[in-house]
Structures are given as structure tokens and as C-alpha cells.
Amino acid sequence: MTVASLTPDQPIGVFDSGIGGLTVVKEIKRLLPNENLIYFGDTGRVPYGNKSKSTIIDYSLQITRFLESKGVKLVVIACNTATAHALDAVRKSTSLPVIGVVDPGARAAAEKTKSKRVGVIGTVGTINSKAYEKALHKLSADLEVFGQAAPLFVPLVEEGWFTHPATSLIIREYLKPLENHRIDTLVLGCTHYPLLKTAIDRELFSSITLIDSGEEVAKDVRTVLAKHHLLNPAKRTESYRYFVSDLNFRFKELGRMFLDEPFDQVTLVEWPS
């Protein structure tokens, strides 16, 4: 299969270690309403953050083969950890275009910052991988990058505590060091965080610009599809299909929250072990 043999009506493939990647799906659906889409959430093996690089590569390649078998025309890795560890391996393994979640956010931040001081918040795994720092330095060697792990943000989002007084206190605690570093741009380096965007915006100095990686990924998807003449000109029937590797407690409720619409027609995939 080569890119030349692909057709515009084929779906976009998106995967994540869980269902946080649905915030990226939401942005792709918003920007590219004609596109069909297949999502895979590895809910049975979430989180990837504490797994080794080789394990994350194995899982990512397995999921990429699954998406290929469903006839996707492009693969989006909507997971910061999988992007940090497996983007190169996935690219090498397929002739399809592959978009990770780190580069688009880094590019937007490098374009926005005037002070050349950029903050990144993410999970412990993402911050320790220094994936954003490397991506930002590739774009502009003179940027100063300040990473801050925010382990409480994912459970806060999953609890749905967007306006809770505790949420404000936690946001302030994590962002204080970044403000002290006088950043003017902050990358939300985790697919869960767009749901805290309003709350973060409320607590942050108004001079700091927030970068939502999901929005930037959607723009990249549009650019790459256009380049290959693969943008779907019109859609006959709505086709969004969701696959998960485990039907976890609350996955429907959480999926609805991330997607901002009903998270239905979800199919369980049982991997051959």
C-alpha cells in the first residue's frame, strides 16, 4: 500500500493509551467535518506512562496494524507518551502518513512566544521524556523550556471537578513555578488537559498564551491530507467508529466528556495474547 493508492473517503485513524485522545478527535471533527474516523483507545493497558519504551513501541505497532486493517489513510498518535517513545518506530513501520501530538503543539508554541520562554505541563512520563523540550529546541535552539509535571490534573479531569475550589488551588500550585520563570506561552502537553483549559486560563497571568495540542494536531491533519490530495470533499454518511481494549468503569461517561457528545457504538477489541 502506498500513499498514492489511498482515497479521500478512507477514515483517519487515531489512537491513544486510553480515551483522553478523544479531545483530539473532537478537534479533528470540528475542523474537518467531512472526514470519517476510527479511534482506538488502549483502555486495557492504560496508562503507558510507567511502561518501558520497548513495550510502548510494541503496543503502538500492534495498534497501527489494527488501524491499517480497518483501512485508514493517516495515523494520528493522540497520546503524548506513545508519541515520545514510538513515533519514529510507527513511521518506519508504515507507508501511511503519521502525525504525533508533540510536534504540532511545539510548533505553535515556538511561533507564539515572544519572550522565548515556554512552559510545558504534562504527566510525569511526558515531562521526564523531555519530548517537548527536544521538539522545541529543534525548532529554535534559543528557546528556554520549563517543564512541570502535574500528576493531579488527570484524576481531577476524570472526576469532572472543573470548577471545584480544590482545582483552583492545585492549578495555582503547579503553575506558580512556571509563572516565576516568566513564561509567556504554555503548552497543554496531555490530551486530558483541554478540559481544564478554562480553569487554567482563570488562574494564569493573562499575558500567558495557552497552546492546546489537540487543535494544533487537527490543523496538521488538514495540512498533511491536503498535501496528499486526501481531504474528503463530502461525506455521504456519518462514520465515526470507536474501539477500546477494555470496557472500563465509567469509560462511556468519560468518553462523552472528552468528546463533548455521546460516546456510543464502541467496540471491544480482544487482542490475541
Added chain:
Amino acid sequence: MTVASLTPDQPIGVFDSGIGGLTVVKEIKRLLPNENLIYFGDTGRVPYGNKSKSTIIDYSLQITRFLESKGVKLVVIACNTATAHALDAVRKSTSLPVIGVVDPGARAAAEKTKSKRVGVIGTVGTINSKAYEKALHKLSADLEVFGQAAPLFVPLVEEGWFTHPATSLIIREYLKPLENHRIDTLVLGCTHYPLLKTAIDRELFSSITLIDSGEEVAKDVRTVLAKHHLLNPAKRTESYRYFVSDLNFRFKELGRMFLDEPFDQVTLVEWPS
């Protein structure tokens, strides 16, 4: 190997999905200072909470074989999820005495409560398993049991925010429904929670008694060893050995926090995959 062939100087084996079980180790060391101990933390596969029952049984049996190979005289499952799903399977698989973390806490709560209204806090997995509810109802059918999942407690403990204002707000949010149910006894149903005991005590009605499962497990270990004449009368050399399946970021720092003393001499175990 039968119980009759065991000797008092053999170590106690303890395992957990991660390193939270070190709070149980701390209580065993405090109550039984003569005992030698081997700990296994499955840090490479943590958390167990979102894994299937059969996977948790497989992992628990594998770890039990590992502890047997190290010559332990008793196995403590210091993990609520593994106890809920795998206690019976582990017991069937070995001739060693096996102690889980649920029954001792449930027994202490059933003894303490006067109002017959008991609260349990734990991870989503533990609360959904209804393990404490079942254990409490086996002890006394007329107890009313109120479970409350507290997903923010584990990351709060791992952040070390024991006196943070956000911690007070979060504790109040989770405990309010239990106070409204007029419980008089509250089981800390997660091995991470003893570190929040002081903070919880500060926020909770003073009439509510907190049950720390770790303390109760240590008492059970003493009872079972005494019954089999396996209490170590004296210890020649200090022998505590710690094994983990992944050397995670911060595991030493967190281990020290849970154990309340240096967490050193940790050996990485690489499973044959």
C-alpha cells in the same frame, strides 16, 4: 512443602501492585521487629485496578511462586485489588498461610462500629469490587456499608501534599457523603491512605473511628504465625529485602515515604516474558 516443615527464621513475604504496600511492611516491622521480610512491588505493571480478574490472578500467582522461591513462610497480599480478585486463587495454589488486606480491616471495623454503619474509602477498583462490603456482611449481616471511591487520594499522597489546603478540600468533598450517612467507623481501604490518616482525622467528625488496614494486617500476621509456632524468637541480622519489576521514576523517594525509613537495597526482577 507443608506448614509443618517451615521454620521461624524464614522471612515473611509481602507483595503489592506497586510500593503502597510498604505501609503494611512498616506496620509488620513495628509490631514484629524480629521478623525477616521479603517484599515484591509489581511496579512494572502497576496499577492493577484497571486489569481483568484473570490477569490479576496470573500476576498474583507468578509473584507467589517468586516469593516461595525466596523461602518465605507466609504470604501477605498487601494490595486491595489483588486481595479482592486473587486471594482465593493464591490460597489454592500454595500450602503457605496467606493473608489478604481486606478481611483484617473489615474485622476491625465490625468490632468497632456501634451504629452498625461503616464507611469504606478506596480506589475505584476496590470500591467497585465491593470486597469490603462482602467481607463485612460475612461478619455481620446487619451492617450497613457505604463505599466511596477517592481517586485523587493516591496522586495526592504521591505528591506528598499532606498539609496542602487543596488536600483538606478534597478530603472534605469525599467524606461529606459518608458523614451524611452517619457512619461511625471508616476503613482506609487502600495501602496509600495511611499517609493521609492525620489529614483525614483533622477533617472528619471526631466521633468517627479510622481503621488502618495495615495495622490490622500486622496483627493478623502475628496471630497466624503464633498459631503455627512460626514467630521468630530473635533475629541475628536485619534482613529486609525489596524486589520490584521496574525502577520507576521516584520509586526510592516514594518508598522512603511509605516505609518511613530509607528504601534501599532494592533489586530489579525481570520476568521472562
